[in-house]
Amino acid sequence: MAELAQIGQEFGFTPQIEQGGKGEPPSSGDAGQILERFWPTRVILVLNDSATPPIDAWPVLQRLRQKGFGESDVALNHLLTPEPYWMSMPYWMSMPYWMSMGSEGATMSYAQPGTGGRTPVAVVAADPALNARPAASAPVVVVPDTRLGTHPWFNANVEDQIVASGVRLGIDGPLAVPPGPPSATISGSLPQYAGHGTFIAGLVRQACPQAKILGLPLMEDDGIAEEALVLKSLALLVVRHIDAVQRGNASEVIDVLSLSLGYYHESPADAATDAVFGGLLEAFGDWGVAVVAAAGNQSTTAPFFPAAFANPSASSTGRVPLVAVGALNPNGGTVATFSNAGPWIGLHRLGANLVSIMPVTLDGATQPASSHTRQGYERATIDLDDFSGGFAIWSGTSFSAPVAAGEIAALFSQSKAPSGNSQAWIDRGAKVVQGLLRGEKR
Structure with a gap:
C-alpha cells in the first residue's frame, strides 16, 4: 500500500x-x-x-x-472483550456499604460474590443430557470465547477444536499473532475471565441438552480477543458451513453462533461502521445460521458491537436476523441494571445470578475467611475462588446471549435439520428467530 x-x-x-x-x-x-x-x-x-x-x-x-479510504478498506484492529459483570474482590470490599444503595452502586452490586458476581455454588441436579427427551435433530452451537475447561458434563457432544479449510481456528492455530509477554501472575489469583467459555457452554447445555457444542477459543482468560483473529476464524467457519450445506455434509454445518464479546466503536454514528464485521455476520444469516450477541454491561445506550449491528425492527430480508440480547433479573420481569439499552436490542433473557458449570480445575490462592479443625473435621467458611465443585453463579449479558442461543437451538431440535439448498436453512432459522422477536415486542 x-x-x-x-x-x-x-x-x-x-x-x-x-x-x-x-x-x-x-x-x-x-x-x-x-x-x-x-x-x-x-x-x-x-x-x-x-x-x-x-x-x-x-x-x-x-x-x-x-486519501479516500473508507471503513470497508481500512479500519483499526479492535480488541474485543467478554461481557459478564465482573469486579475484583479487593475493589468492592473497599466500598462503603452505602454505595450499594445508590443507582451506580446497585449496578456494582451484581459484581459482589453472593449477589451475582462469580461465586462457587453447589448443585445437586444431574447433567441435563442424562434425562433429555429424544430430539428430531441435534443442533450445533458454536461458542467463540475462552477455552472450554474440564467438567463431568462435557462428553462426546462437546468439542474444543474446530478445523476449517485445513486450518485450526482460534488462538491455538496459525491465524493468531505470536503471543506477547506472559500474562499469568504469580499471585495465585484467578484471571478475570477464567471459566467464562465453560460457563456459557453450560448454559447452552441446560437450555438444549441435545445440542452439540463447539468451543472456539478466541481469547485467553485475560478476556482480550484480537478483531482480526475473530474475523478470520468466523470467515473460515462460515465457509465451512457453506461448503457443508452445498455438499449435504451434516457433520460440518452449524445452527447457532453465540457471541459474548465486543467493543465500543470510535465512530458509532457512521452508517458504514465496521462494514466487514457486520457483513460477515450477515453472511451467517444468509446461510441459515442464527447469530446472537451480548448487548453489553455498562448500563449505557452507546452501541456495543457486534450486537449493535442488529436491527430487530427490520422486515424480513431473506436471511436469519442477528439478535442482540440484554439481561433480565432472576424474577424474569425486570431488566438488570447493568444491561445496555438501545433500539438494536431485540431480546431480553435471564442474565443475573445465573447458575452454570465451571472448570473443576479452577482454584485460586484466596483462602476461606475462617478455617479450623474440630473433632476430626476440617471446618471453614466458603472459599470464594475455589470452583473445584464445578458450579458457579455469575451475571452479565455474556450469559443472557447463550440462554437465547440455547432456546433457539431447542426450537431447532424439534424438527429434522434442513437438507438441500440454503433456502431451507434460511426459512427454518428466520421462522424461529423472528417468532422470538415478535414475542418480545408483545
Missing part, C-alpha cells in the same frame, strides 16, 4: 503487511466470495527507530481517510 508507506515516512514507521493464511481453497464460488469480501489483512506498523514514541494509529487512520 503506497499511501500507507508514504504516511509511514512522516510518522516514522514501516508498514508490514500480512500474507496468506486462508487455508485450502473453498469448494464453491459462494464460499470463495465470502473470503474475498471479509478476509482481513493485518498491517503492523513497525517503528523505524526504537527511540521513537509508540505510534498512535488513530491519526494514521485519519490520514488514510483523507
Whole structure:
C-alpha cells in the first residue's frame, strides 16, 4: 500500500503487511466470495527507530481517510472483550456499604460474590443430557470465547477444536499473532475471565441438552480477543458451513453462533461502521445460521458491537436476523441494571445470578475467611475462588446471549435439520428467530 508507506515516512514507521493464511481453497464460488469480501489483512506498523514514541494509529487512520479510504478498506484492529459483570474482590470490599444503595452502586452490586458476581455454588441436579427427551435433530452451537475447561458434563457432544479449510481456528492455530509477554501472575489469583467459555457452554447445555457444542477459543482468560483473529476464524467457519450445506455434509454445518464479546466503536454514528464485521455476520444469516450477541454491561445506550449491528425492527430480508440480547433479573420481569439499552436490542433473557458449570480445575490462592479443625473435621467458611465443585453463579449479558442461543437451538431440535439448498436453512432459522422477536415486542 503506497499511501500507507508514504504516511509511514512522516510518522516514522514501516508498514508490514500480512500474507496468506486462508487455508485450502473453498469448494464453491459462494464460499470463495465470502473470503474475498471479509478476509482481513493485518498491517503492523513497525517503528523505524526504537527511540521513537509508540505510534498512535488513530491519526494514521485519519490520514488514510483523507486519501479516500473508507471503513470497508481500512479500519483499526479492535480488541474485543467478554461481557459478564465482573469486579475484583479487593475493589468492592473497599466500598462503603452505602454505595450499594445508590443507582451506580446497585449496578456494582451484581459484581459482589453472593449477589451475582462469580461465586462457587453447589448443585445437586444431574447433567441435563442424562434425562433429555429424544430430539428430531441435534443442533450445533458454536461458542467463540475462552477455552472450554474440564467438567463431568462435557462428553462426546462437546468439542474444543474446530478445523476449517485445513486450518485450526482460534488462538491455538496459525491465524493468531505470536503471543506477547506472559500474562499469568504469580499471585495465585484467578484471571478475570477464567471459566467464562465453560460457563456459557453450560448454559447452552441446560437450555438444549441435545445440542452439540463447539468451543472456539478466541481469547485467553485475560478476556482480550484480537478483531482480526475473530474475523478470520468466523470467515473460515462460515465457509465451512457453506461448503457443508452445498455438499449435504451434516457433520460440518452449524445452527447457532453465540457471541459474548465486543467493543465500543470510535465512530458509532457512521452508517458504514465496521462494514466487514457486520457483513460477515450477515453472511451467517444468509446461510441459515442464527447469530446472537451480548448487548453489553455498562448500563449505557452507546452501541456495543457486534450486537449493535442488529436491527430487530427490520422486515424480513431473506436471511436469519442477528439478535442482540440484554439481561433480565432472576424474577424474569425486570431488566438488570447493568444491561445496555438501545433500539438494536431485540431480546431480553435471564442474565443475573445465573447458575452454570465451571472448570473443576479452577482454584485460586484466596483462602476461606475462617478455617479450623474440630473433632476430626476440617471446618471453614466458603472459599470464594475455589470452583473445584464445578458450579458457579455469575451475571452479565455474556450469559443472557447463550440462554437465547440455547432456546433457539431447542426450537431447532424439534424438527429434522434442513437438507438441500440454503433456502431451507434460511426459512427454518428466520421462522424461529423472528417468532422470538415478535414475542418480545408483545
